[in-house]
Amino acid sequence: MASKNLKLLTNPLNNENPITVQVLGICSALAVTVQVKPALIMAISVTVVTGFSNLIIASIRNTIPPRIRIIVQLVVIAALVIIVDQLLKAYVYDVSKKLSVFVGLIITNCIIMGRLEAFAMANKPWESFIDGIGNGFGYGLILVIVSVFRELLGSGSLLGYQLIPESLYQLGYKDNGMMILPPMALITVGILIWIQRSKNRKLIER
Amino acid sequence: MENLFDLFVRNVFIDNMIFAYFLGMCSYLAVSKTLKTSVGLGIAVIFVITVTVPVNWLLENYLLKAGALKWLGPAFADYDLSFLSFLLFIAVIAAIVQLIEMVIEKFSPALYNALGIFLPLIAVNCAILGAALFMQEREYGTIAEAAVYGFGSGFGWALAIVVLAAIREKIRYSNIPAPLRGLGISFILTGLLAIAFMGFMGIKV
Numbered sequence: 001m002a003s004k005n006l007k008l009l010t011n012p013l014n015n016e017n018p019i020t021v022q023v024l025g026i027c028s029a030l031a032v033t034v035q036v037k038p039a040l041i042m043a044i045s046v047t048v049v050t051g052f053s054n055l056i057i058a059s060i061r062n063t064i065p066p067r068i069r070i071i072v073q074l075v076v077i078a079a080l081v082i083i084v085d086q087l088l089k090a091y092v093y094d095v096s097k098k099l100s101v102f103v104g105l106i107i108t109n110c111i112i113m114g115r116l117e118a119f120a121m122a123n124k125p126w127e128s129f130i131d132g133i134g135n136g137f138g139y140g141l142i143l144v145i146v147s148v149f150r151e152l153l154g155s156g157s158l159l160g161y162q163l164i165p166e167s168l169y170q171l172g173y174k175d176n177g178m179m180i181l182p183p184m185a186l187i188t189v190g191i192l193i194w195i196q197r198s199k200n201r202k203l204i205e206r
Numbered sequence: 207m208e209n210l211f212d213l214f215v216r217n218v219f220i221d222n223m224i225f226a227y228f229l230g231m232c233s234y235l236a237v238s239k240t241l242k243t244s245v246g247l248g249i250a251v252i253f254v255i256t257v258t259v260p261v262n263w264l265l266e267n268y269l270l271k272a273g274a275l276k277w278l279g280p281a282f283a284d285y286d287l288s289f290l291s292f293l294l295f296i297a298v299i300a301a302i303v304q305l306i307e308m309v310i311e312k313f314s315p316a317l318y319n320a321l322g323i324f325l326p327l328i329a330v331n332c333a334i335l336g337a338a339l340f341m342q343e344r345e346y347g348t349i350a351e352a353a354v355y356g357f358g359s360g361f362g363w364a365l366a367i368v369v370l371a372a373i374r375e376k377i378r379y380s381n382i383p384a385p386l387r388g389l390g391i392s393f394i395l396t397g398l399l400a401i402a403f404m405g406f407m408g409i410k411v
Contacts, residue, residue: 023389026231027332070329074300078293086289101339104292108332110232182226183400190386190393197385205388 008130012138014200018111019142020193021203025111028102029143030185036159038098039147040140041088045103047136049080050112054132056080058120073116074107081106111135146188154179210354217358220407223333224366225400227340230333234367235392244371246320247328248364252357254306254328255337258299259356260349262338265294271342295338303329333363370396 018024025046032042053076057064064072085103088096096103106112115135120128151157153176156164164173178184197203223229230251237247268274270291275282307325311318318325328334337359346352373395382391 020389023235024232026235027228027336030228030231070326071297071300074296075293078296082289082292085292101336101343104339105229105332105336107292107296108335110332181404182228183397183404185228186393186397186400190390190397193390193393194383194385197390201385204384 005130009134012135013141017138018135019139020196024114025109025139028105028109032099032102033143033147033150033185034180035151036147038095039143041092041095042099043140043143045084046106046109046139047133049084049106050115050136051129051132053077053080053112054115054120054128055125057116058123058125058128061121077112078107111139146185149188150179213351213354214358217355218362219403222366222403223359223363225403229336230331230363233327233331238367238371238374241371241375244367248367250321250325250328252360252364254303255334255360256357258302258334259337259341260353261298262295263341263349263352266342291342296335299334300329
């Protein structure tokens with residue numbers, strides 16, 4: 001039992017990564033990765049919502065009438081997101097302002113709906129919870145990698161701490177302003193996919 | 207009128223749903239394999255956004271925002287129901303998509319069959335909810351502005367998916383390195399398209 005659950009936690013990190021393999025949850029992964037701190041907060045929020053919505057839906061899966069399945073799922077997810085949003089506004093207001101609409105968009109984050117349909121509707125609550133957390137971690141991993149590159153190369157800092165020393169700036173080094181702009185997020189993820197599929201040849205299409 | 211046209215152009219080219227805000231990426235990447243399905247999905251998205259954004263604007267201004275309930279009576283002027291926005295917006299979107307599905311099925315069975323599974327999937331397309339949330343954030347003054355904003359965003363999204371589908375069809379027989387094939391090259395292509403669209407910044411109509 002324990003090793004099967006461990007697989008649920010580790011598979012989404014590489015082989016079944018929600019972003020690079022399942023192609024879910026891309027929207028927020030690109031938009032919030034300008035700096036590491038919002039990316040981390042977003043990753044934690046999505047992990048919490050995915051885990052708990054998986055848990056709740058798996059607990060009531062046998063009592064949901066099939067015709068209103070999607071509505072029930074959306075209501076559960078929306079309620080959890082409202083709670084997360086209020087918590088974020090209360091405890092990390094500056095980050096919540098940076099995330100703006102993307103906190104609300106966790107509701108339509110395909111990872112959550114995807115895992116509910118693919119896993120929670122057919123499995124027991126505890127396993128579903130672990131699966132939700134695992135997919136949240138996989139999502140968070142990509143978010144952190146992309147945001148580290150973008151913040152380091154785009155602003156020379158990490159988590160707000162200036163990492164590139166002043167002396168380097170005086171020698172003529174300039175921050176790559178392009179990294180902060182949206183297009184580079186897309187290209188960075190493209191390159192990440194390239195690297196992942198070179199190492200893991202099973203994931204190559206066709 | 208001039209203001210509305212400027213709003214439309216701005217949302218198609220500069221604040222493009224895909225290239226500036228990445229909304230609706232999942233279905234964008236999944237459906238852009240062929241041109242035909244992309245055109246179909248694009249039209250469906252334009253339709254849904256143009257209908258849902260004004261309806262949500264009405265909800266926002268007469269029910270949800272701080273002081274919105276004053277038409278019910280002075281006792282209600284202090285109520286601020288904006289924390290219910292997410293729930294109500296997504297409920298409205300799901301309901302309207304269901305309605306549009308029924309209308310299309312009745313009036314044009316051919317279009318209904320062509321769209322297939324994509325129509326119900328639009329309910330969870332982040333572009334739709336995103337458009338509603340941006341409308342709320344930007345506090346548009348009139349319903350006309352909200353409607354033009356909705357139409358512009360939908361049109362921008364449709365434009366983006368049709369362009370990418372056309373390119374992907376063309377490169378199907380190109381020599382792309384194996385690990386980049388499919389998803390990887392789509393990301394890089396979309397990134398390059400986004401850089402191209404950045405050229406529209408500063409456009410004044």
